[in-house]
Amino acid sequence: MPFTRISLRRGKDAAYHAALRQGVFTAMRSTFDVPAEDRFIVIHEHDPSSFDFGPNYLDIARSEDLVMIQITANNTRSTAQKQAFYKAICDTLTRDPGLRPEDVFISLVEVAKENWSFGHGLAQYAEPISARDA
Amino acid sequence: MPFTRISLRRGKDAAYHAALRQGVFTAMRSTFDVPAEDRFIVIHEHDPSSFDFGPNYLDIARSEDLVMIQITANNTRSTAQKQAFYKAICDTLTRDPGLRPEDVFISLVEVAKENWSFGHGLAQYAEPISARDA
Amino acid sequence: MPFTRISLRRGKDAAYHAALRQGVFTAMRSTFDVPAEDRFIVIHEHDPSSFDFGPNYLDIARSEDLVMIQITANNTRSTAQKQAFYKAICDTLTRDPGLRPEDVFISLVEVAKENWSFGHGLAQYAEPISARDA
Numbered sequence: 001m002p003f004t005r006i007s008l009r010r011g012k013d014a015a016y017h018a019a020l021r022q023g024v025f026t027a028m029r030s031t032f033d034v035p036a037e038d039r040f041i042v043i044h045e046h047d048p049s050s051f052d053f054g055p056n057y058l059d060i061a062r063s064e065d066l067v068m069i070q071i072t073a074n075n076t077r078s079t080a081q082k083q084a085f086y087k088a089i090c091d092t093l094t095r096d097p098g099l100r101p102e103d104v105f106i107s108l109v110e111v112a113k114e115n116w117s118f119g120h121g122l123a124q125y126a127e128p129i130s131a132r133d134a
Numbered sequence: 135m136p137f138t139r140i141s142l143r144r145g146k147d148a149a150y151h152a153a154l155r156q157g158v159f160t161a162m163r164s165t166f167d168v169p170a171e172d173r174f175i176v177i178h179e180h181d182p183s184s185f186d187f188g189p190n191y192l193d194i195a196r197s198e199d200l201v202m203i204q205i206t207a208n209n210t211r212s213t214a215q216k217q218a219f220y221k222a223i224c225d226t227l228t229r230d231p232g233l234r235p236e237d238v239f240i241s242l243v244e245v246a247k248e249n250w251s252f253g254h255g256l257a258q259y260a261e262p263i264s265a266r267d268a
Numbered sequence: 269m270p271f272t273r274i275s276l277r278r279g280k281d282a283a284y285h286a287a288l289r290q291g292v293f294t295a296m297r298s299t300f301d302v303p304a305e306d307r308f309i310v311i312h313e314h315d316p317s318s319f320d321f322g323p324n325y326l327d328i329a330r331s332e333d334l335v336m337i338q339i340t341a342n343n344t345r346s347t348a349q350k351q352a353f354y355k356a357i358c359d360t361l362t363r364d365p366g367l368r369p370e371d372v373f374i375s376l377v378e379v380a381k382e383n384w385s386f387g388h389g390l391a392q393y394a395e396p397i398s399a400r401d402a
Binding site (some may be wrong): 003013014017018021025035036037038039040041042043044045072109111112114115116117118119120121122123124126127 | 141178180181182183184185186187188189190191192194196202204213216217220221222223224225235236237238239240241242243244
């Protein structure tokens with residue numbers, strides 16, 4: 001169920017994009033209890049005038065290869081799980097496509113489990129109505 | 135006040151996009167108590183390398199025509215209302231532009247009512263200050 | 269830490285985009301306790317068929333120059349601070365690039381402070397583990 005938007009500068013090729021997508025998903029699988037196949041990721045490419053970042057916030061030296069990753073997920077993970085998740089994303093993306101660890105920015109947005117529909121107009125994760133509204 | 139982002143593969147024409155926008159808005163009107171004119175929707179088009187999904191998650195067979203719809207709205211709806219909303223979106227979009235029901239993915243993000251400004255720099259939905267801070 | 273997405277119609281130049289980015293950041297600095305350098309902003313440009321708004325919702329007459337600004341930030345601000353923030357954004361953007369006040373739409377999404385990683389795979393804003401899990 002996580003839904004991910006990855007923003008980066010325009011100009012990387014398809015293999016680079018694929019590595020970004022795969023790295024985030026691998027990290028979800030290993031640390032965030034995300035099932036196989038539960039993969040919904042889009043990439044946004046930006047021109048220089050549409051991509052703005054503080055190059056040294058928190059004394060972290062970012063480059064033009066910065067990747068801003070925003071993930072919407074259920075509100076069921078502990079802070080320790082989130083920390084493991086961020087580390088796993090950074091680990092996978094520094095391996096492939098070879099990002100610098102300074103260039104991995106992550107924003108997590110949490111929602112209730114009834115806030116998803118995966119098809120057919122159903123809320124697949126919602127509690128059964130009998131339990132909820134009885 | 136809902137603000138909607140629709141992500142899909144690049145290549146559909148303007149009429150197809152218009153049907154997506156109209157279908158989501160019609161569903162909001164009928165099930166989510168959204169006023170006439172309260173319509174704020176953008177579409178993001180993605181190349182193949184920028185659009186990634188599990189083609190069979192939850193045994194739902196998705197196609198390249200998958201549409202990922204992310205809606206930010208006030209946190210005032212019941213689960214039953216959300217379920218009606220998802221069903222209404224699926225109903226409108228399968229009619230026009232003719233999506234398969236398997237290809238309708240919805241993510242809902244909820245916020246407080248003071249989290250909006252519709253113009254003039256005002257928080258039009260916030261409680262009056264006297265009631266709030268007195 | 270705020271992460272900002274600005275959506276507008278395609279066709280404005282780089283200086284216009286820079287003014288939008290700078291205006292939002294200036295407002296964050298003056299009203300939202302955002303540190304210098306804590307600047308993460310992307311712009312999305314949309315074709316006419318991908319940009320849809322109610323031209324008169326709440327009797328506010330919007331134009332094609334409407335800018336939809338979505339900001340993800342920590343859930344630490346009061347309603348009064350949010351109101352000051354919206355006003356400051358509207359003030360900066362009407363000065364430069366010269367938006368009409370009717371054309372400033374803002375959506376705020378709030379998250380917990382452990383929901384960010386600014387690099388190195390760390391959750392820089394999370395409480396120390398000893399305090400949190402002891």
